[in-house]
Amino acid sequence: MKNSRSITSANRIILIVCSLALAAVIFLPIWRIELDAAQYPEGLELQIYSNKLAGNVEIINGLNHYIGMKTLHADDFIEFTVLPYLIGFFALCFLLVGIRGKRKWIYALFAAFLLFGIVAMVDFYRWLYDYGHDLDPNAPIIVPGMAYQPPLIGFKQLLNFGAYSIPDIGGWIFIGVGLALAYCTGREFLTHKQRKPYIDNV
């Protein structure tokens, strides 16, 4: 009986490690947007943490006023208040599922985490769209039809700047945790399916 409703100890260890990794994500940069131009051979970067913006925020704000983009202020994002708690919550969930080891919980965790990832990316896209399109009509530089939405992921040329958007260390950990969870969930699901006839026989 015990075996049938619990997950394997290997998977439990993975989940506990994932929990610690998620806790670390709270303090690490999750996403980065790198900007490159002739005058900035050293590059400019914007780092997004769970609770703040870092990197050359002021310089980027100074440059963005030419195209009428709103200035970036951490206070404008409700996400920075909520996100650390959400990630903390998930870290706790991972720990709990890892310790208790109930198989049903891991399915629930996987679903919730996947949903969280999707919602987070949609939200991120929404902000990028908003900043790229909601431009001051009195801006010094107006290029008809031009929007300055940075790519969600990958590279895009915006006037003289090349913008390169990629996960930062925290983001990679997040993706890694997601993959590990998917792996554990998949393993559990398959094992359970194989065992089912045996259980039925009993």
Next chain:
Amino acid sequence: MKLRQYLVFGLAAATMATSFQACRPKGAGSAVTGDAAQRTYIPPGQYDEFYNFVSGGFSGQMSVYGLPSGRLFRVIPVFSVDPEKGWGFSEETKPMLQTSHGFVPWDDLHHIESSFTNGMPDGKWMFANSNNTPRLARINLETFRTDEIIEIPNTGGNHCSPFTTENSEYVIAATRFSVPPDGADSDVPIDSYKENFKGHISFVSVDKETGEFDIAFQLKTPGLNFDLSSAGKGVSNGWLFISCYNSEQAHTLLEVNASKNDKDFIMAINWKKAEEYFKAGRGTKQTNVRYAHNKWDEHTHTASHEIKTEVTVLDITEFEDLAYLIPCPKSPHGADVSPTGEYIVGSGKLAALIPVFSFEKLQAAISGNDFESERYDGIPVVKYESALHGEVEKPGLGPLHTEFDDKGNAYTSFFVSSEVVKWNVETLEVLDRQPTYYSVGHLMVAGGNSKNPYGKYLVAYNKITKDRFLPTGPELCHSAQLFDISGDKMELLLDFPTIGEPHYAQALPADLLMEKSLQIYDINANKHPYKTNGESEARVERNGNIVRVYMTTIRSHITPDVIEGIQMGDEVYFHVTNLEQDWDMPHGFAIKGANNSELLVMPGETTTLKWVPDRVGIFPFYCTDFCSALHQEMSGYVRVSPKGSNVPIKSYTGESTPTT
């Protein structure tokens, strides 16, 4: 027949003429090696190996070049005003050029020397001297700006300076023109030189952390002209060697009257001993002096100026063991100490040999009382032969300065014979000579005055340029010449033009300075009393006829850019704070009719321009440093009304409602 004779004679004459042509000395073309271009070429985007700090002579400034490219990077204003940088024009920098004689806008910056730790350049500061109104300056190598200037009392012509001891405990300042000590008693007949004129050698201490100057003590000497000096290092650490000319104590037509004696002197001073006497309170406090001490404060971005009135003087003739004279042929100029500290090279300007003295022998002579029977004005004179290591025979004509490499060789500049001569310090054998174009004065080997010279490059700073560059009328730049000295023979690589008249120079490895070079001033650390904290605080305040404009600059607007309510008779102070926090984003500020210069405000800095309007009307102002695509739009207007006008004080940017 006759025709044939003419033909033969004509042919012979032509042959003679062409062969004389062939005998002419070859020009510079043959002196350059084939791959010189490759060895001095720094591809775009790459860096030079060395920073070359070069004195600007009568320009009063210090210039910074790259080696081996010879490219000019920056001119650091030191003793002369520089309207380009607002140096001496902005309210903040004016105190730096104050002296006991008032505001002095120009000087003659002669020598420079880096700060040392254990006899090696430590990359903290450059020291510089002014020769006319005697002063000493300290340049900060993080900001490449002048941080401090101190005036030297009792001194006329601070030529023998700013040479520093092995750990920059002291920077030396010594008079080239002996004068009567400062004070009311200095009103004496000029022909009373011998009794009334005195030399003073100042020991200016340098704070290890802040670099701050303090004239610790002065040594008073008989009237002499001190020319150049080197502090001992290694075995001779604790000593100082100064070349002295005019031992004749002439006061007129020195060209003839100071060239009579076959030998003048190198003065050897036991400065550790002098320091002991000073600390033991053996000096006399002189309180009739007045000298300026000006300091730059990096937090307030403002200089302070104070007049000091006291200096401690030790008369060397009252001490038995402070100073000794070594006879040195013919008005010595350079007195240069070898990397080990053992050899002292004296260069007599009019001599045809170079005497090299030994520190060990000098010490033996002193302890053995091996002196000439007659003292010179109370100072013991060591016998020439007793201190002599040997003479470099037939080196050239008119030796001036000597620097050293990392392989035990010395390089001496010869003004009269216009060449650099390489010789071995131990064997005194001449190894190589290369012509310079023309008449080299100072020369510099990278690290050539340190304990472990970097070697590799030598730069000759020539006094005469003539045909080296495209002609520019009667006034020509001075030319520098770069030699590669890594091989047995010196190889000429490059000519490059310089600012003013380079006397001495220093070369520091790029990686000693590159990383710590400051990029911006942190605006949050800006403690300027008239700083504007952001555009929302930009404003105009009147207090009587003093009007203060709290102004900000950021790409690409000035706040406020509309100013009204200024009246005739007002003194307007534009306190410009550059809000930028990005590297290489200075903004300039200039207003029509200002009787001074522009401002050039670095990111995070506050700088002030004083302006007294001279007529009513509208005065445009603008950013002078092309900062952005909308730089041309970065401008504004001031309205000046008659005195007593009822136009209210008003200022704004981008809206027509008054912000004040």
